[in-house]
Amino acid sequence: MTEATRKDGRTVDELRTVTIERGWSDQAEGSALISFGRTKVLCTASFTNGVPRWKSGSGKGWVTAEYAMLPRATNDRTDRESVKGRIGGRTHEISRLIGRSLRAVVDMKALGENTIVIDCDVLQADGGTRTAAITGAYVALADAIEWARGKKFIGQRSTPLLDTVSAVSVGIIDGAPMLDLAYVEDVRAETDMNVVVTGRGLFVEVQGTAEGAPFDRAELNSLLDLALKGTEELAALQRSALETAAGVGE
Amino acid sequence: MTEATRKDGRTVDELRTVTIERGWSDQAEGSALISFGRTKVLCTASFTNGVPRWKSGSGKGWVTAEYAMLPRATNDRTDRESVKGRIGGRTHEISRLIGRSLRAVVDMKALGENTIVIDCDVLQADGGTRTAAITGAYVALADAIEWARGKKFIGQRSTPLLDTVSAVSVGIIDGAPMLDLAYVEDVRAETDMNVVVTGRGLFVEVQGTAEGAPFDRAELNSLLDLALKGTEELAALQRSALETAAGVGE
Amino acid sequence: MTEATRKDGRTVDELRTVTIERGWSDQAEGSALISFGRTKVLCTASFTNGVPRWKSGSGKGWVTAEYAMLPRATNDRTDRESVKGRIGGRTHEISRLIGRSLRAVVDMKALGENTIVIDCDVLQADGGTRTAAITGAYVALADAIEWARGKKFIGQRSTPLLDTVSAVSVGIIDGAPMLDLAYVEDVRAETDMNVVVTGRGLFVEVQGTAEGAPFDRAELNSLLDLALKGTEELAALQRSALETAAGVGE
Amino acid sequence: MTEATRKDGRTVDELRTVTIERGWSDQAEGSALISFGRTKVLCTASFTNGVPRWKSGSGKGWVTAEYAMLPRATNDRTDRESVKGRIGGRTHEISRLIGRSLRAVVDMKALGENTIVIDCDVLQADGGTRTAAITGAYVALADAIEWARGKKFIGQRSTPLLDTVSAVSVGIIDGAPMLDLAYVEDVRAETDMNVVVTGRGLFVEVQGTAEGAPFDRAELNSLLDLALKGTEELAALQRSALETAAGVGE
Amino acid sequence: MTEATRKDGRTVDELRTVTIERGWSDQAEGSALISFGRTKVLCTASFTNGVPRWKSGSGKGWVTAEYAMLPRATNDRTDRESVKGRIGGRTHEISRLIGRSLRAVVDMKALGENTIVIDCDVLQADGGTRTAAITGAYVALADAIEWARGKKFIGQRSTPLLDTVSAVSVGIIDGAPMLDLAYVEDVRAETDMNVVVTGRGLFVEVQGTAEGAPFDRAELNSLLDLALKGTEELAALQRSALETAAGVGE
């Protein structure tokens, strides 16, 4: 399968160059500027002691996320959602996906009555923005939790993070399953799938859509194989970023 | 697997009672009141000759969908989105899912420069509203296309429908994969998956989410098996509804 | 006056066929699916113990209503108000009218600090939607009050309902006053009047508008005569619906 | 009936002091600052050659109105609707009422493809703002039509105004029907009615609402008698204002 | 400099006729209808005992302002911001400017935990609406403070007003600096500056903008000279208005 090469020279089962600049922000409790090739997403984690009223008294914390794109992240300028006065369906959908993905690896009891909001702002978009956002958001989240531990908002023995989590896109192009689609590939894909996987290799989300022809069970299996390979590599990169000393923001 | 029974007496691989009241509306070009157990969704198809400006001159048609819930469809009253002045993320997400699912079985060239808007309004909700909506929407869509053929907006030899499409939810409850979750099951499910499948048994959408513990590959496979069984039965019910004479609205 | 016949064969002082399907909803505390000919309105009553903050401590309850129309209730599809992000003037006006009409027959002291919200959703529109809504809303309201009495939210000796209330449209077409206008009549009417009347025959609302030529006092009197006749018949139908056993929802 | 006196010394069938300052605005094509006692409404008419697209080619004109209140027109400050981001039901309802009332006396064919927008802004509110608005709006409208005739947008022989129109509120307070309610009366009224009448004494709108106890036919008749008396006097004041030389704005 | 005359006959350093009708409103705690030539702004001050939550317990008061324009204040009708559903940038900017200007002369400690909201509604616009608004707002503010002192919301020895404040526009037209621009001048100005000055001649705001060619330091100085002359005259007019007996509203 790995013989076919792509426009950018990658094999079908190869990730783009992934970089994680941890601690990019001087202001946030955790942050990471992540890039999947030319896709760049700034992820910041804002920690607040306390929870929304509807969670109050539950002894549990809350993690949520908001995704957005700068107007000129894309090749053509997109109108700002703040100017339009409403958030589009795609933005809502991705924000909800990121939030669910992170909550899947958080023990809310261990987090205690604390809230973490993750903002994922796409500075430049070249396909895979939601998967880069999830992967970077995990790093920002992990740092915010360590920050809170340092401030004693979270106990020394509490381990709110049950596992790591990362995500990658896969798709079928001209009949061939491929890993981590760039924008030019994404628009041509017959089937497009985003897969969110924990460090232990379990699925958190599987979202596959036939953009062109519907797909059969064998294709689905090939895509899942690729996704598991990609997220395993991303998990290693996350671990490595979290082991090195963070930037100024820490 | 079929020995275990559920609260409502069903086996794990059994659909709820599904009824499709075709031609419910006197006004719409196509319509169906579908029920999956106590879940009731009114699907209407509005046919317009012509397409939105951005499609004009392409020779292709357009199919889109809007999903909404009456405020007291649910057990507790929900505020109207029209009163709140904005559509929530969940509504947007489901509207987009229904639209994509229908477009997957429509040949836009054969539809010609015509637009069909499908409205799916949940009159009563008891789990599976989006899957009932897709399944009923197909029936409304098929009738609207026949109506348009009768009015000569679509040629006699054109076959805009490439296949049928239906959807069902599956999930893992107490470790057991189950078909077509009612609301009380849905809230307890560790994993929840909505699967959209064509009449030929190909996947259009696979949307699986770990609400509790992440799931492994074997569980994913069991869920897909159930979904294929359920959508095969739904496809048969759709065919049967479309073969009988329609109601007053036709 | 009763000799002239109309397009649908009715005499000028004849209501359309009115049906009231009480207890349509499995979820609401009270509900009725009412039809005035092809006009169908689903009315649900949501009971909440407690009142809005501005009423708190007054010892009095609150009753309010919201009216809306499904996008394809009408002959041409109307854009959803939730999508437009604002509620139109007509919707607001009718919601306020329904709320006032119901409150006119409720003793708020006897209701106690409880809130009832009536949702009137027009599933199909063929003229007279606001009058059908008021007439059906009363039935849903009555059932919600009985439900609350069963749950002891309202005392056994309290009688929050002072009277019944129903409504009907009347209008002048080609110079002739007529009862209960269907849509094709409504658009041709020179004068259009909605009248809300209690079971005892007292006026709650009189809303007459000259759509074409202004009207004189004699015409006004003829319209009021018709309206009193129509609402008397509707009151009888309400009583009859409330005397029979309710549907599944009860 | 005229013996009983009111808080401000009026008899039950007496209007408050009504003044009409015609031509108040230097900018508008027609304008009037009208006062009913302490209620002051600035009415401006904006004339545009041409009609909205949906009227284009019909040979007919269009007249519409917008009503609003300054935040401190009332005794307690009200939040601006522009700040809230949405127009309330009451505002919508009154704007629609004013527009309908004016259109009832305009021959749209004679107006030709021209549009007149009437803005009624309440500078100070003390009851009866909608009736003062209609009465003042007529004067602004009449002046805008004369302005347009001067500019040859309307032919010399065209008579777009079929009649004059004015409005007054009536109500039942402590069982007694009264004319032109001030705010302190309005809040106490059991029944409140706004009546719009042409110069020839024909009804354009009759909007009666039981705020307290429902009303019977005899009470309704007494209220209509008062309303006809009041609007006859208002019509005379309108004629007198239009006969005198207008202000600076003309 | 004073030889050159303008379209309306003024010399370059001459204000338009300024009138201040104090106590115009019967409802507000302080009010002034101010005119700068044909520009007319109604300023009302609403006093409330208490402060917004974020100020509560601080012992300090709050003063804020809202600016708006009637739709036909201008030569062409402008759509209402309430109808558009959002407030434009210009409106926001001017509201903020008025609020800051007033707060600059208020000792919030001496005001105590009280809130004053100033509404400035432009009834007619002919240039300089924001400067007229600030100048009139001060008069309304001063009266509201005296009203509050009378009601003992403010102590007899407290002097919340540290100074008076007024504002004027200046600009460069055809190379010549001029005072208090009317609309026809404003649109032609190369540089436009609004200056807010206290009674003692100190600057609160200096907002100069090159609409055409950028301006040099000498021009800036000439404009500041004119502005100080104009605001000195306005301060005298404010004092004079506040010394005379107020209108009905007091």
Next chain:
Amino acid sequence: MTEATRKDGRTVDELRTVTIERGWSDQAEGSALISFGRTKVLCTASFTNGVPRWKSGSGKGWVTAEYAMLPRATNDRTDRESVKGRIGGRTHEISRLIGRSLRAVVDMKALGENTIVIDCDVLQADGGTRTAAITGAYVALADAIEWARGKKFIGQRSTPLLDTVSAVSVGIIDGAPMLDLAYVEDVRAETDMNVVVTGRGLFVEVQGTAEGAPFDRAELNSLLDLALKGTEELAALQRSALETAAGVGE
């Protein structure tokens, strides 16, 4: 004056470290990531051939700007304006300021019927975001114009840029005028002024506000001296950035 030092070690007339990373974006026609100390603003210029309809046929171009802040650019997280559904006054005001500042140095005739939209997104905020935005926006604008010249949208002999433009904040802290305020200084400043100056040293905007005590003419003059010194240095940095080879995005 230069002896006094500040918290970050600067003298009163010293800028923070300013860096301009030209060509940061791979997508935009011009871009710059500018930093004034810890304040970081991403400026992108989007070039479109053609102008808004209201400019069409004028032979002139259009330049506009939008400013926004990421939610966690600040020390505490701010809610997104897209989520709130409306743009705040401050955002509007700064967007308008940036647009005006850029237009002051553009010859719209020479630009021809082309539109350039500059987006200034604050990634990290530490005071002076609007002045950094203007200074960076000029660089993005200049590059977009060169890009358009390369694409022949602008003629080889056209020189749409009349001058360079940059901006800096100045303020009075503890009585001492200072240049380029960081956030901790800004909140303490008695007077705060933003000054926009062309490369030739002419003023485009002077916006001074007394946050605490009003200021006198001498203080105003000192602030203007500092601003001219600062913008002269910024103009040199802009020239230097534009002379070096741009980044990947070019």
